[in-house]
Every structure is written in C-alpha cells, then in structure tokens.
Amino acid sequence: MKISIRNTEKEDIEGILSVEHDSFHPNIAENADTLLERIEVFPNGFLVMEINGEIAGYISSELWDYSENIDTEKFELGHSITETHRYDGKELYISSIAVLKMYRGKGYGDALLSELISNICNKYGISSIILMVSVNWIAAKRIYEKNGFHEIQVINGFFDDDERSDSIVMRKQI
Numbered sequence: 001m002k003i004s005i006r007n008t009e010k011e012d013i014e015g016i017l018s019v020e021h022d023s024f025h026p027n028i029a030e031n032a033d034t035l036l037e038r039i040e041v042f043p044n045g046f047l048v049m050e051i052n053g054e055i056a057g058y059i060s061s062e063l064w065d066y067s068e069n070i071d072t073e074k075f076e077l078g079h080s081i082t083e084t085h086r087y088d089g090k091e092l093y094i095s096s097i098a099v100l101k102m103y104r105g106k107g108y109g110d111a112l113l114s115e116l117i118s119n120i121c122n123k124y125g126i127s128s129i130i131l132m133v134s135v136n137w138i139a140a141k142r143i144y145e146k147n148g149f150h151e152i153q154v155i156n157g158f159f160d161d162d163e164r165s166d167s168i169v170m171r172k173q174i
C-alpha cells in the first residue's frame with residue numbers, strides 16, 4: 001500500500017468532495033467553491049492523504065488573530081476563508097479533517113493532524129491552535145484530546161444536522 005501526505009492542488013477537488021460527502025451530514029458538508037478557496041488562499045494549510053493514488057483524507061486550516069473571547073461567527077460553515085484568514089495570524093484554526101470511512105481507525109486522521117501541526121507551527125510562529133467539534137464526533141474528539149487540546153466552550157445547537165448537535169470549541173497552546 002502506498003500512502004503519502006502532500007499539499008493539495010485544485011485538481012484534487014473531486015477526491016476531496018468524495019471524502020467530504022462520505023464524512024458529513026449533507027447540511028454540514030462544505031461545497032466545492034468553499035474548499036477551492038481554502039486551497040487558493042492558504043495552500044500550505046491544506047493537506048491531502050493519498051492511498052494507492054486515491055484521495056483518502058484531507059485536513060484544512062486558516063491563520064487567525066488570537067482572541068481570548070470566542071467569536072462563533074468565525075466558525076460558521078460555508079464562511080469564506082478570505083474573511084477570516086490573516087497572513088500574519090498566530091493562531092492556527094483547523095477548519096476540517098476527514099478520512100474515507102473505509103480507511104478510518106488506522107491512525108490516518110491522527111497522521112494528518114500531526115503532519116499539519118508540524119508543517120505549520122514553526123514556519124508561521126504559531127502560539128495556539130483552535131477548532132470546533134460536534135459532541136457526536138467521538139473519533140475526532142479523541143484525536144484532539146490525545147494531541148493536547150482542551151475544551152474551552154460549548155455552543156448549544158450549533159450544527160444544522162438532524163439532532164441540532166452541540167459543538168465544542170477546543171484550543172491547544174503551543
């Protein structure tokens with residue numbers, strides 16, 4: 001099996017969309033335009049995992065200005081990265097991570113997260129990392145806790161899925 005993690009190119013979009021639709025409720029999945037904009041604006045912050053030539057997973061991110069107070073609008077699904085990304089921001093925001101169902105539970109999600117963190121943190125002088133996770137995404141929450149993220153806020157009913165799930169904002173200081 002040939003496995004690699006590399007920077008994303010716009011040509012990867014079909015594979016990324018397959019991962020997206022395999023991973024998220026239709027109301028929560030991002031569309032092609034939002035994902036393409038992320039690749040364009042912050043290419044170093046968008047990685048894909050390829051297994052035997054197929055896109056098996058991805059992780060995307062932005063750079064934000066650090067703020068002690070949590071502005072929930074910045075986490076809105078479908079928001080444009082052009083409105084939130086700051087080229088000199090010192091907080092890394094992980095906007096999404098997903099792995100095709102058939103490849104889950106093998107450490108690939110953890111590998112994507114670790115690779116992004118090691119690529120970005122030194123290069124951009126990052127002092128903290130922030131992200132949002134649904135209370136229902138047990139595997140994601142497990143990976144984040146394992147990597148030293150702590151819950152800082154719960155937002156009731158944030159997600160537009162069938163259960164109107166609560167979200168958890170997590171942060172890790174570097």
Ligand SMILES: CC(C)(COP(=O)(O)OP(=O)(O)OC[C@H]1O[C@@H](n2cnc3c(N)ncnc32)[C@H](O)[C@@H]1OP(=O)(O)O)[C@@H](O)C(=O)NCCC(=O)NCCS
Pocket residue numbers: 023024096097098099100103104105106107108109110111132133134137138139140142143146
């Ligand atoms: C989150 C996701 C990317 C993780 O990818 P993955 O390759 O399966 O992750 P890993 O194999 O590296 O690790 C998963 C961890 O969760 C644990 N886990 C998975 N399902 C679990 C469950 N139902 N209960 C408890 N732990 C669970 C695994 O045991 C593993 O932890 P461990 O290494 O301590 O054993 C993948 O599950 C996914 O795409 N989910 C749907 C999209 C999603 O929720 N994205 C998160 C956005 S914030």
